[in-house]
Every structure is written in structure tokens, then in C-alpha cells.
Amino acid sequence: CQTMQELERNLFNYVNLFVPFRFASYIEVQADPRTGEMDYTIRFCKPQSFAQVEKSWLATLDQATTLWLSSSPEPVVIRDSELFNGDHRADVPSYQLPGYQRLRIFDALQLNVVDGGKTVGRLSLYRAQEDGLFTDQDCFKLRLLSKHISLAFARCARRHMGEAAAMDLPSLIDQYGLTRREGELLGCIAKGMDNADIS
Numbered sequence: 001c002q003t004m005q006e007l008e009r010n011l012f013n014y015v016n017l018f019v020p021f022r023f024a025s026y027i028e029v030q031a032d033p034r035t036g037e038m039d040y041t042i043r044f045c046k047p048q049s050f051a052q053v054e055k056s057w058l059a060t061l062d063q064a065t066t067l068w069l070s071s072s073p074e075p076v077v078i079r080d081s082e083l084f085n086g087d088h089r090a091d092v093p094s095y096q097l098p099g100y101q102r103l104r105i106f107d108a109l110q111l112n113v114v115d116g117g118k119t120v121g122r123l124s125l126y127r128a129q130e131d132g133l134f135t136d137q138d139c140f141k142l143r144l145l146s147k148h149i150s151l152a153f154a155r156c157a158r159r160h161m162g163e164a165a166a167m168d169l170p171s172l173i174d175q176y177g178l179t180r181r182e183g184e185l186l187g188c189i190a191k192g193m194d195n196a197d198i199s
Contacts, residue, residue, distance in 0.1 A: 004043075004156045011152070012046040018141045019134070021125035023050045023103065027058075028121045029112075043121065053099030054124075060093055073117040075146035080108040081133045104129040109138060111146055115154040123149065159191070 001007040012024050025045040029038055040058050045051040084092055089107075094100060106129040113121035125142075127134060169190060173183040188198045 001152055001156060002159060007152060007156050008044045011149070015125070015145065018145060019109065019125060019138045020131070021109070022128050022131055023047070023053070023105070023126040025050060025054045025124050026121055027054065027124070029119050053097070053103065056097050056099050057094050060097065072112055072119055073114065075114050075143070075150055076112050077139050077142045077146065078110045079134050079139055106131065107133045109134045109142060111142055111149065113153050114150045115157065120157070121153060
């Protein structure tokens with residue numbers, strides 16, 4: 001995938017081949033530079049209607065319980081059924097939300113998406129009661145995919161940012177008095193090219 005639109009279209013289908021799930025979401029994570037609090041933005045869900053359930057989850061989110069996952073410098077896979085065994089999972093606030101109960105959500109498998117040692121998003125996969133729990137093998141498979149998923153998000157995010165920067169390239173060149181060659185190099189950087197490609 002080269003763009004966020006392609007990633008949105010294809011990511012969940014590919015992941016579902018390895019780790020079957022019923023619902024899924026990708027939520028961007030960004031630390032507020034002033035307060036250090038984490039800001040969460042729903043990027044895409046499967047199905048799209050699942051975004052309403054995730055919105056209700058974000059509204060009740062406890063920063064303290066999610067900070068450790070959101071600030072990890074490496075991809076981490078977390079399975080709810082491993083954290084909250086048996087009936088204790090039903091006591092977790094998210095599992096008591098009407099959307100979770102209506103959809104009979106029974107387990108979640110989460111991956112923090114990392115770019116350059118910083119968490120930039122959270123991929124969450126959900127199973128309903130009739131699907132059963134995620135297994136150790138599911139966790140293992142998602143761990144195997146974690147660096148590939150993080151790389152895909154990083155590549156698409158840089159390309160997206162590069163396209164936005166490239167649209168404003170002439171004004172940047174004027175503003176900073178860049179030479180024609182400096183403008184060319186800036187354009188290459190904005191496209192997400194690395195040093196070897198630029199050379």
C-alpha cells in the first residue's frame with residue numbers, strides 16, 4: 001500500500017487472513033506537546049459503523065491505563081483475555097459500554113503501531129462471543145506482522161505528509177529564499193525519498 005486510502009481499503013482484509021476477527025479499528029495516537037496527554041483520532045474501522053462504538057470507548061478512556069501501551073517504543077501485542085481473565089473482563093468499563101454489549105464483543109487483540117520509536121497508532125481487532133477468544137497463535141501471528149504493519153503506516157503517513165508539503169513547496173522556496181537545487185531537494189524529501197534515492 002502506498003497511500004492511506006489503499007491502506008484503509010486493504011489492511012483489515014490482509015490481517016484477517018492471518019488473524020480472523022469480526023470488528024477492527026485503527027486509531028491514531030499523538031502526544032500533546034504541552035500536556036503530555038495522549039490524543040486519539042479514529043482513522044478507520046471495519047465495518048465503518050464500528051466507529052460509533054470506538055467513539056464511545058474514547059469518551060470513557062482512562063489515560064493512565066492506556067499510556068503504557070501508547071508510549072512504548074516497540075510494537076507490543078496485548079490480548080484482553082490475557083489481561084482480564086474469566087468474569088473479570090466483564091467488569092472492565094469498555095466491555096460494559098452498550099455498543100460492546102450489543103455486538104457481544106468478547107475479546108480484543110491490540111497492537112501499537114510504531115514509527116521511529118514512537119507510537120503513532122493503535123490497531124485493535126475484536127471477536128464476538130460466538131467467535132471465541134484470541135489464541136496464543138493469533139498473538140504470535142500479529143507480532144510477526146507488527147513491523148510490517150508499522151512500516152506500511154509509516155510509509156503511507158510520510159507520503160501523505162509529503163504530498164501536503166509538496167503542494168506548498170513554491171511558497172516554502174520563496175519564504176526561505178531557497179535556490180532551485182535546494183527546492184528540488186526539498187521536493188524529494190517531501191515525497192518521502194531517503195538519502196540513497198535522492199542521491
